[in-house]
Amino acid sequence: MTALDVPAQVEGEQGPVSGLALVPRGPQEQKPADYRSDQEVRWCPGCGDYIILSTVQSMLPALGLQKENLVFVSGIGCSSRFPYYLDTYGMHSIHGRAPAIATGLAVARPDLSVWVITGDGDALSIGGNHLIHALRRNVNITILLFNNRVYGLTKGQYSPTSNQGMVTKSSPLGAPDAPFNPVSLALGAEASFVARALDSDRKGLAEVLVQAAEHRGAALVEIYQNCPIFNNGAFDILKAPGSERHLVKLTPGEPVGLGELDDQGRHSHLVVREGGRLRVATRSEADPGQVLIHDPGDPDPTTAFALSRLSAQDLSHVVTGVFRAVSRPAYDDDVRRQGENASKASPPDLEDLIFDGDVWSVPSPRGARA
Amino acid sequence: MNTEQIDRIVVRFAGDSGDGMQLVGDRFTGQAAAFGNDLATFPSYPAEIRAPQGTVHGVSSFQVHFASSDILTPGDAPDVLVAMNPAALRANASDVSVGGVVIVDPDEFTKRNLAKAGYASDPLSDGSLAHLTVHQVTMGALTLGTVSELGLGRKEALRCRNLFALGILSWMYGRPTEVVEDYLREKFAKKPLVAEANILAFRAGWNFGETTEMFAVRYEVPAAALAEGTYRHVSGNAALALGIVAAGWVSGMKVVLGTYPITPASDILHELAKHKNFPVLTIQAEDEISAVGAALGASFGGALGVTTTSGPGLALKSETIGLAVMAELPLLVVDVQRGGPSTGLPTKTEQADLLQAMFGRHGESPVAVVAPSTPADCFDAALEAARIAVTYRTPVILLSDGALANGAEPWRLPVLNELPDIRPDFSTEPNAPDGSGTHWPYVRDDETLARAWAVPGTPGLQHRIGGLEKAADTGAISYDPANHEHMVRLRQQKIAGISVADLDVHDPSPATTQTLILGWGSTYGPIQEACRRLAARGVPVAHAHLRHLNPMPANLDEVIARYERVIVPEMNLGQMALLLRGRGATNLISHTQVTGQPFKAGDLEVAFLAHMEGAAA
Numbered sequence A: 001m002t003a004l005d006v007p008a009q010v011e012g013e014q015g016p017v018s019g020l021a022l023v024p025r026g027p028q029e030q031k032p033a034d035y036r037s038d039q040e041v042r043w044c045p046g047c048g049d050y051i052i053l054s055t056v057q058s059m060l061p062a063l064g065l066q067k068e069n070l071v072f073v074s075g076i077g078c079s080s081r082f083p084y085y086l087d088t089y090g091m092h093s094i095h096g097r098a099p100a101i102a103t104g105l106a107v108a109r110p111d112l113s114v115w116v117i118t119g120d121g122d123a124l125s126i127g128g129n130h131l132i133h134a135l136r137r138n139v140n141i142t143i144l145l146f147n148n149r150v151y152g153l154t155k156g157q158y159s160p161t162s163n164q165g166m167v168t169k170s171s172p173l174g175a176p177d178a179p180f181n182p183v184s185l186a187l188g189a190e191a192s193f194v195a196r197a198l199d200s201d202r203k204g205l206a207e208v209l210v211q212a213a214e215h216r217g218a219a220l221v222e223i224y225q226n227c228p229i230f231n232n233g234a235f236d237i238l239k240a241p242g243s244e245r246h247l248v249k250l251t252p253g254e255p256v257g258l259g260e261l262d263d264q265g266r267h268s269h270l271v272v273r274e275g276g277r278l279r280v281a282t283r284s285e286a287d288p289g290q291v292l293i294h295d296p297g298d299p300d301p302t303t304a305f306a307l308s309r310l311s312a313q314d315l316s317h318v319v320t321g322v323f324r325a326v327s328r329p330a331y332d333d334d335v336r337r338q339g340e341n342a343s344k345a346s347p348p349d350l351e352d353l354i355f356d357g358d359v360w361s362v363p364s365p366r367g368a369r370a
Numbered sequence B: 001m002n003t004e005q006i007d008r009i010v011v012r013f014a015g016d017s018g019d020g021m022q023l024v025g026d027r028f029t030g031q032a033a034a035f036g037n038d039l040a041t042f043p044s045y046p047a048e049i050r051a052p053q054g055t056v057h058g059v060s061s062f063q064v065h066f067a068s069s070d071i072l073t074p075g076d077a078p079d080v081l082v083a084m085n086p087a088a089l090r091a092n093a094s095d096v097s098v099g100g101v102v103i104v105d106p107d108e109f110t111k112r113n114l115a116k117a118g119y120a121s122d123p124l125s126d127g128s129l130a131h132l133t134v135h136q137v138t139m140g141a142l143t144l145g146t147v148s149e150l151g152l153g154r155k156e157a158l159r160c161r162n163l164f165a166l167g168i169l170s171w172m173y174g175r176p177t178e179v180v181e182d183y184l185r186e187k188f189a190k191k192p193l194v195a196e197a198n199i200l201a202f203r204a205g206w207n208f209g210e211t212t213e214m215f216a217v218r219y220e221v222p223a224a225a226l227a228e229g230t231y232r233h234v235s236g237n238a239a240l241a242l243g244i245v246a247a248g249w250v251s252g253m254k255v256v257l258g259t260y261p262i263t264p265a266s267d268i269l270h271e272l273a274k275h276k277n278f279p280v281l282t283i284q285a286e287d288e289i290s291a292v293g294a295a296l297g298a299s300f301g302g303a304l305g306v307t308t309t310s311g312p313g314l315a316l317k318s319e320t321i322g323l324a325v326m327a328e329l330p331l332l333v334v335d336v337q338r339g340g341p342s343t344g345l346p347t348k349t350e351q352a353d354l355l356q357a358m359f360g361r362h363g364e365s366p367v368a369v370v371a372p373s374t375p376a377d378c379f380d381a382a383l384e385a386a387r388i389a390v391t392y393r394t395p396v397i398l399l400s401d402g403a404l405a406n407g408a409e410p411w412r413l414p415v416l417n418e419l420p421d422i423r424p425d426f427s428t429e430p431n432a433p434d435g436s437g438t439h440w441p442y443v444r445d446d447e448t449l450a451r452a453w454a455v456p457g458t459p460g461l462q463h464r465i466g467g468l469e470k471a472a473d474t475g476a477i478s479y480d481p482a483n484h485e486h487m488v489r490l491r492q493q494k495i496a497g498i499s500v501a502d503l504d505v506h507d508p509s510p511a512t513t514q515t516l517i518l519g520w521g522s523t524y525g526p527i528q529e530a531c532r533r534l535a536a537r538g539v540p541v542a543h544a545h546l547r548h549l550n551p552m553p554a555n556l557d558e559v560i561a562r563y564e565r566v567i568v569p570e571m572n573l574g575q576m577a578l579l580l581r582g583r584g585a586t587n588l589i590s591h592t593q594v595t596g597q598p599f600k601a602g603d604l605e606v607a608f609l610a611h612m613e614g615a616a617a
């Protein structure tokens, strides 16, 4: 399949349309190894990027696509080397601009599953503008934001997600910047799909990635990624024993809870609504009527936003899973639909276009008046 | 009443930006086209959308030059100026040729309006216009009197004044009237009363000319003997947009335009947005970096990625153009140059982005550069730029400018089946010469050095490209010193080897001419006109005009060497002259102007003579 004979449009089905609706499905069985390229992987030993790569390679067969219809576009950073290691089409572009490039590709080619690989510096510093606009427009792309809270590739300067006060080579007296919360930012930018996952949680990450790929429109997945060289252990609190007290895993339709499980499989703590806010309460003190039941499809992003801020930078209560998944028109579908409707209304004809308007011939019959 | 036959006339309409000067200028142009004259136009807008009324800053004008022979420029100086208010007179009177005609509305010359325009005394009575023939026509009052029967409000009625003025001019030059009336009926189809009022005002202006004894003569400018063909009146930006659509058509590629609005390039977006049926997909991005990124992403997907901008935007796009150089993907970058640096003169013209286009990127980052020479030529130049982009898998910068963008002329419409075939020839089979059955994206065509281009979706040819240096052939990342040396030279060689037409020289007497005028871009018209005038005075000079700025034509050095001196006129401080000197030319005279205005043929004529005499002395 080439650019010239791509399928037409997502026809007006009811309900959410898959992000992959126009991408040809492959008949053959695939194995994770099929997605491995011939390039030697060159991250530092122990880098969280390895496990994310292997999780992605393991989940891609589940999408049932053909390898040639996947494209990974990245910016610049350690994480942005990712496309080289996948046997799909890919572009390792320039710092911060991957969402812009992916937008053009997605508009031109509805038959591709287009992914963006980016880092916290790439997406939120130099590329912040492109990221928010891709989300606002709801371009049908899947964005994986590898957040290690540091600039890895340039050897350890603080990033827009670093802790305030973080000591690095560029901030020997502590970083003066206040950080972004990427999930809050995405929700504020009108994102229709926002999720968060941990590099070490292969199962949780894989689940979120499948949903993100299947989402029609822009999907942002923030992945907490460990950089053992420049920000080692930044997320250890979420991986060490006792982490269940800090980790909230969202399940649609279920109460939002955390902490140890009792013998009935119920969390020790619950998230409750209180005075227009969310709060973590013990099961015994929680008013059952106020316990938050997760609804990623809520058209109003307010609750998702509150969830994204259950704790600040300190990771005391980190929410993972899908915050928001709502259906709204994808930008690229609309752009193409305008073109198709225009073509139907007036089939393209170069001759008509050029010989349009006040056209005259020489020798001109009208000129003869002179 | 006498009717005098003349060969050409230059008319300028000037008024407040809300006075509808562009509209009547455009209609007057349409009349000349319908009549069969050759013509060229030059609109001039203030940078502010609605500058304070009645001030010199708010003056907008439209100049039309029409003739019975072929002409090349919108004219140096107006023979007739219609000035709707004192500010318009003040801003334009000094341009009018000696003995020229000025038409003004005396009712507008109130104390308040004179003060707003910055006049200390009334120019209608202080003798400052003694060298001109001034006709005072109470256009406002006459228009009000005419349209009052329709019951329009005073403000709306007065808005038809511009059509009254057009009526006078139409009478004076025996212009066809139906084209104007038809246009008004169509434009105001939803407001029949307004259409009616405008038509009445237009006819009243005509009748005023017919009945008053104010004007001693009428003029006739016979139709021009243009080359046989079908014509249409076109502006540079419109022609450029149509060239892009045509490039999509003949390449069989979808056009994807990524752009961000900027004067004077926005009209290309506006025009392309009307042709989504081709399909032309337009993306109004959040900034120029995103715009060029989207275009490049579309190119990666096998579409014809196009981005349009002006100088400040080109600066923002430079990093992505560098990526396109490295990734060796087609990308059409249109820069409609305006006065710089910084915001500079956004609505004026200049050619000062040449070196930015050539070298404004980091690293050795060669791209092809093409420049159209007239508004209609923008169509062919866009096609040529697309041909190079697709054939050689390279970014191409198309350097238009404000004068071409908004200027207009008759366009001899192309014969469609003679347009070039620029289909991209995508790879469909693995090409690795080692027989491994894989695809090597940097294997090249022996002749063009263009790399194999496999678009996503092609089974078995999956590969990754990007900004890191590529190993020759395989396209894998390579940090090898010898490979980098090889690749830098190869990219340069690919651009240098683009096949471009030889430079044509118009030389009236090749055996004796010693001076060549070598121009590029929008200076074509004034240079050619100046050369004609010199030839008519018995001073033959040759003219050659560069369309391909990178690579330059193969015979260029030989052409330059043929002449004793080569004058290079440019609307910058000598950027082309610098490039030519870099090729070793030692007989160059750089002639430059940076007023934000196009060259005037008369000024060039004088300057060329001076340079020739200076050189001879």
Ligand SMILES: Cc1ncc(C[n+]2csc(CCOP(=O)(O)OP(=O)(O)O)c2C)c(N)n1
Pocket: A076, A077, A078, A079, A080, A095, A118, A119, A120, A121, A122, A123, A146, A148, A150, A151, A152, A153, A154, A159
């Ligand atoms: C225009 C530009 N500016 C700066 C750089 C240098 N640079 C490369 S990656 C990077 C930061 C990467 O940080 P992040 O996006 O967090 O990725 P990580 O390496 O942590 O995965 C910087 C500043 C560049 N390549 N290009």
Ligand code: SF4
Pocket: A042, A043, A044, A046, A047, A048, A049, A078, A079, A148, A152, A153, A226, A227, A228, A229, A230
């Ligand atoms: S510097 Fe950090 S992020 Fe980069 S590869 Fe090494 S461990 Fe990974």
Ligand SMILES: [Mg+2]
Pocket: A077, A119, A120, A121, A146, A147, A148, A149, A150, A151, A152, A159
């Ligand atoms: Mg980082």
